[in-house]
Amino acid sequence: MMSRQEIKSEITGTVWKILTTPQQDVAEGDTLMILESMKMEIPVIVEDGGVVVEITVAEGDAIQEGQVVAIVET
Template sequence: MAEDVRAEMVSTVYQVVVSAGDEVKEGDTLVILESMKMEIPVIAEEPGTVTSVDVKVGDVIQQGDLIAVIS
């Protein structure tokens, strides 16, 4: 089953750590967001393969926007 990883707040993509095809474990960092001068890691909540990364560095994302998909 695929897991959609979505933004929890309005933020800017500071760093993309994974790429499509990467294997991740629960707790691995996928991307790092920046909001109000704080760096916020977005972590995998389940193990799997990253099937897509839907953001790039510098993107401004809104709450609920798709960041990545893990299957």
């Protein structure tokens, strides 16, 4: 059974680089995107493998802690 997992930002910052696209297969531990906060790069990691359904942010977007940045179907 497939389930949708909302991937949320753990920080307030900016989307620096998006490394995945919708419909892309991802494995546990893969990096979806890299966020930037206070000159530090923070990777957003997939906990469970699956397929990226949606990326809800764009490079350069300001984001808040807890904001959904992607949806992965596992």
